[in-house]
Amino acid sequence: MVRFPEATARMFQSMFVCRRCKAKRRADMRKIMLKKISCRRCGAKAFRMIKSKR
């Protein structure tokens, strides 16, 4: 089995953290940008990427 670095990068990049309650959410980058994703726990639409802290 081969591990694709691109695939893992994509996986991590599609993980987002809620700014309010810090719940992790996997979603499409475009949907986050368009604010189509809301947090399951608190309903907030503000997310940040899981890696970047700012």
Ligand SMILES: [Zn+2]
């Ligand atoms: Zn939340």
